[in-house]
Amino acid sequence: MQTTRPRPVTIKHVAAEAGVSLQTVSRVINNEPNVRDVVKARVKDAVAKLGYVPNLAARRLGGSRSYLILALNDRDRTVEGWRLGEGTDWVDQMLLGGMLKCAEHGYRMLFELVDTHSEHVEREIFAALSALNPDGVILTPPHSDNPIIIGLLTAQAVPFARIGSVEDGAGFSIAMDDARAAQVATEHLIGLGHRRIGFISGSDEYALSGARVEGYQAAMGAAGLGNDPRLVGRGDFSFDSGLAAAEALCALDDPPTGIIVSNDQMTLATLQVAKARNLAVPEDLSVISFDDTPVVRFSVPPLTAINQPIAAMTARAAELLIQAKSGATEPQPPSIVPFELVVRGSTGPRGG
Amino acid sequence: MQTTRPRPVTIKHVAAEAGVSLQTVSRVINNEPNVRDVVKARVKDAVAKLGYVPNLAARRLGGSRSYLILALNDRDRTVEGWRLGEGTDWVDQMLLGGMLKCAEHGYRMLFELVDTHSEHVEREIFAALSALNPDGVILTPPHSDNPIIIGLLTAQAVPFARIGSVEDGAGFSIAMDDARAAQVATEHLIGLGHRRIGFISGSDEYALSGARVEGYQAAMGAAGLGNDPRLVGRGDFSFDSGLAAAEALCALDDPPTGIIVSNDQMTLATLQVAKARNLAVPEDLSVISFDDTPVVRFSVPPLTAINQPIAAMTARAAELLIQAKSGATEPQPPSIVPFELVVRGSTGPRGG
DNA sequence: CTGAAAGCGCTAACAA
DNA sequence: TTGTTAGCGCTTTCAG
Numbered sequence: 001m002q003t004t005r006p007r008p009v010t011i012k013h014v015a016a017e018a019g020v021s022l023q024t025v026s027r028v029i030n031n032e033p034n035v036r037d038v039v040k041a042r043v044k045d046a047v048a049k050l051g052y053v054p055n056l057a058a059r060r061l062g063g064s065r066s067y068l069i070l071a072l073n074d075r076d077r078t079v080e081g082w083r084l085g086e087g088t089d090w091v092d093q094m095l096l097g098g099m100l101k102c103a104e105h106g107y108r109m110l111f112e113l114v115d116t117h118s119e120h121v122e123r124e125i126f127a128a129l130s131a132l133n134p135d136g137v138i139l140t141p142p143h144s145d146n147p148i149i150i151g152l153l154t155a156q157a158v159p160f161a162r163i164g165s166v167e168d169g170a171g172f173s174i175a176m177d178d179a180r181a182a183q184v185a186t187e188h189l190i191g192l193g194h195r196r197i198g199f200i201s202g203s204d205e206y207a208l209s210g211a212r213v214e215g216y217q218a219a220m221g222a223a224g225l226g227n228d229p230r231l232v233g234r235g236d237f238s239f240d241s242g243l244a245a246a247e248a249l250c251a252l253d254d255p256p257t258g259i260i261v262s263n264d265q266m267t268l269a270t271l272q273v274a275k276a277r278n279l280a281v282p283e284d285l286s287v288i289s290f291d292d293t294p295v296v297r298f299s300v301p302p303l304t305a306i307n308q309p310i311a312a313m314t315a316r317a318a319e320l321l322i323q324a325k326s327g328a329t330e331p332q333p334p335s336i337v338p339f340e341l342v343v344r345g346s347t348g349p350r351g352g
Numbered sequence: 353m354q355t356t357r358p359r360p361v362t363i364k365h366v367a368a369e370a371g372v373s374l375q376t377v378s379r380v381i382n383n384e385p386n387v388r389d390v391v392k393a394r395v396k397d398a399v400a401k402l403g404y405v406p407n408l409a410a411r412r413l414g415g416s417r418s419y420l421i422l423a424l425n426d427r428d429r430t431v432e433g434w435r436l437g438e439g440t441d442w443v444d445q446m447l448l449g450g451m452l453k454c455a456e457h458g459y460r461m462l463f464e465l466v467d468t469h470s471e472h473v474e475r476e477i478f479a480a481l482s483a484l485n486p487d488g489v490i491l492t493p494p495h496s497d498n499p500i501i502i503g504l505l506t507a508q509a510v511p512f513a514r515i516g517s518v519e520d521g522a523g524f525s526i527a528m529d530d531a532r533a534a535q536v537a538t539e540h541l542i543g544l545g546h547r548r549i550g551f552i553s554g555s556d557e558y559a560l561s562g563a564r565v566e567g568y569q570a571a572m573g574a575a576g577l578g579n580d581p582r583l584v585g586r587g588d589f590s591f592d593s594g595l596a597a598a599e600a601l602c603a604l605d606d607p608p609t610g611i612i613v614s615n616d617q618m619t620l621a622t623l624q625v626a627k628a629r630n631l632a633v634p635e636d637l638s639v640i641s642f643d644d645t646p647v648v649r650f651s652v653p654p655l656t657a658i659n660q661p662i663a664a665m666t667a668r669a670a671e672l673l674i675q676a677k678s679g680a681t682e683p684q685p686p687s688i689v690p691f692e693l694v695v696r697g698s699t700g701p702r703g704g
Numbered sequence: 705c706t707g708a709a710a711g712c713g714c715t716a717a718c719a720a
Numbered sequence: 721t722t723g724t725t726a727g728c729g730c731t732t733t734c735a736g
Contacts, residue, residue, distance in 0.1 A: 004509060005508060005509040005510075006507065006508060006509075008482060008713090009482070010712095010713055010714085011713065011714065011715095012713080020722080020723090021722065021723045021724075022713090022714080022715090022723085022724095023715080023716095023722070023723060023724080024721090024722065024723080026714070026715060026716095027721095027722090030715085033721095034721055034722080035721075035722085036721065036722090039721085039722085051475075051478065052482075053478070053479045053482035053483050054482075054483065054713085054714075055413075055482065055483060055485070055712090055713055055714070056409070056483045056484055057408070057409040057410075057412040057413045057418065057485065057712085057713080057714090058409075058413055058712070058713030058714040058715090058728095059713080059714055059715075060409040060714085060728085061407075061409045061410055061413050061712085061713075061714065061715090061727095061728045061729065061730085062713070062714035062715040062716080062727080062728060063714065063715040063716075063728085064715080064716080065715095066409065079448065079452075081444075082441070082444045082445065082447070082448040082663070083448070085441060085445075085644070085645075085646050085649070086439075086646050086649060087438075087439025087441060087645075087646030087647070087649075087650075089434070089437060089439060089441075089444075091443075091444055091447065092433075092434045092441075092443055092444065093434065093437075095434065095443065095463070096431065096434040096435070099463070099464075099465070100431075108462065108464075110460065110462060111447070111451070111463070112451075112460075113451070123403070126403065126405070127405045130360055130361070130404075130405035130406075130407065131405050131406065131407060131408045132408055133407070133409065155358065156357060156358060157356060157357040157358075158357075292437070293437075293439075294437050294438055294439030294646065294647075295439070295646075295650060297437070297438060297439075298439075298647060298650035298651070299650070300652070311434070360729090362728095362729055362730085363729065363730065363731095364729080372706080372707090373706065373707045373708075374707085374708090374729090374730080374731090375706070375707060375708080375731085375732095376705090376706065376707080378730070378731060378732095379705095379706090382731085385705095386705050386706080387705070387706085388705070388706095391705085391706085406729085406730075407728090407729055407730070409728085409729080409730090410712095410728070410729030410730040410731085411729080411730055411731075412712085412730085413711090413712045413713065413714085413728085413729075413730070413731090414711080414712060414729070414730035414731040414732070415712085415730065415731040415732070416731080416732085417731095
């Protein structure tokens with residue numbers, strides 16, 4: 001059976017139905033001024049009656065906007081996360097924040113993957129820009145600070161947002177206040193009576209690693225708890241590095257009763273170290289994690305954690321890009337998105 | 353600073369560079385016949401030299417294809433999953449399978465959400481079709497068997513695929529062999545020496561629930577283990593229903609030493625019941641789950657499970673749609689995608 | 705095998 | 721405040 005595709009309703013039909021020109025219909029659709037209310041109402045009626053929906057491709061081709069926001073993620077990491085099936089929900093949170101925000105404005109978010117480390121990054125992104133003409137691009141780590149990508153986007157005059165970056169540079173930068181987050185985490189433990197509090201940092205390649213250490217140190221200093229460098233372990237976000245760092249902290253003569261760890265993987269490692277040493281969590285050792293990915297709900301005990309507001313950051317990115325008039329990419333102060341300390345079972349009073 | 357958007361490379365430039373007409377370039381790009389190899393090579397060189405990438409909007413507007421596949425999910429369930437952050441990776445697996453497969457063919461997959469239960473489903477999808485003109489639509493449960501949606505898509509002559517459905521009807525249906533999966537799970541337990549094997553079914557609203565019970569019964573029968581109806585508990589995929597069903601099974605005079613459960617949530621519940629009854633898993637009770645979502649890796653012990661091949665099903669859907677010539681939506685036999693029994697720690701020899 | 709013409713559905717620039 | 725005229729970049733006829 002060969003069904004013929006029904007001829008779609010175009011702006012022409014609406015114009016005819018309403019007895020106005022194409023242009024007037026276009027103006028009404030796009031909420032442009034200079035249309036009398038009567039006419040506007042007539043057009044809107046016609047639109048509703050015919051069930052007219054503007055065609056995206058035609059809109060893009062004729063006009064200057066595509067109503068498309070392109071979100072870019074690192075291919076290898078993303079695909080690996082999907083394949084592993086360990087519940088990393090970075091992409092989901094991006095969709096949650098980005099798609100819904102785009103939809104609010106009649107935009108669509110298209111999600112794509114690019115190879116960060118390949119020499120083809122530029123070609124890949126260039127191709128996507130040429131094919132899609134997105135009105136804006138959302139960059140995530142590690143793309144957010146990639147000079148090649150930023151250069152290309154700038155040269156192409158495509159507005160872009162950099163999530164998780166506070167580096168100066170073109171485009172909108174959107175991040176959480178990592179220093180403040182570490183500070184809040186530290187204060188939480190201090191509030192529970194802890195005096196010896198350890199910190200396991202993330203990879204130095206990420207600016208946020210340093211910021212978190214600073215926040216921790218600031219809170220410790222403010223509480224008069226000193227600044228014992230042995231309490232700061234160095235990790236690289238991997239489980240194994242967490243193991244090593246936690247082990248080192250626990251082996252101290254005067255070990256911490258609370259540890260703040262820079263991501264969920266390393267926190268899981270810390271839990272494992274505690275178990276091996278017969279330290280009950282949180283009775284003997286309190287632990288706070290960073291990121292708050294799904295796994296924190298399934299560990300025993302569930303982890304108290306600072307969440308990474310990926311959905312909110314992506315939503316903000318989409319919003320800024322949609323607002324931005326194409327071509328105008330003036331430097332702006334970074335958007336700082338609020339985070340939350342989610343208290344679960346891994347923290348408790350000292351000596352609980 | 354106001355950068356001007358560089359004038360993009362169009363098919364015209366390529367034609368000029370290669371010294372041929374637009375049509376010839378178009379033919380080469382689209383791999384159409386009737387172009388001499390010499391000319392084809394010349395055009396390809398020009399494309400490479402200029403870095404030409406065809407514009408999607410123009411392609412769609414001029415031609416009959418949009419190079420877009422639209423994947424539709426239920427809005428409420430999807431958004432709830434994202435908000436809960438419990439690691440459900442259905443969407444991720446769809447992207448993994450669908451996006452990558454589309455990319456292989458120069459297509460793009462666009463992911464959207466629609467309200468199943470609203471009266472607006474039809475309007476929503478119609479709007480998406482009008483705006484996007486996708487070359488195909490991928491439906492997931494519960495849309496896969498929604499007659500309104502299927503009717504609309506059929507009327508619009510848009511090829512579509514229904515994931516997780518084996519119901520007859522228009523469009524491609526793509527599913528896994530649930531009966532066989534349950535059978536394999538049952539055989540796995542039988543192979544471990546289990547004789548009393550329980551089964552907790554899912555909601556009767558899903559055809560797959562019945563199929564799984566049948567597969568289980570078939571395996572039991574084939575092994576001469578009879579067909580004790582008390583061994584089949586009825587759940588509805590919720591944690592609580594799993595609790596009740598598992599409790600009932602364990603309370604039998606002659607309780608099972610192995611239980612197969614129709615999804616991960618109910619299996620987690622079964623684990624909890626076992627713990628409450630001081631049954632060690634897998635020593636006293638073996639458990640096999642269905643779905644294999646990320647959570648199975650984090651439970652104690654990790655769950656042996658039948659995976660749901662979402663990525664493979666979505667990839668298959670994309671493939672079929674891309675192949676399908678628009679307009680020709682002849683009934684086809686369902687595509688059955690292979691599943692896997694992933695053995696982890698929740699199953700062991702009887703009386704292990 | 706190749707090219708010329710027409711138009712897809714819309715918006716931008718201009719005219720009225 | 722409204723309408724008219726050109727395209728946007730491509731693919732589809734249909735000629736050659």
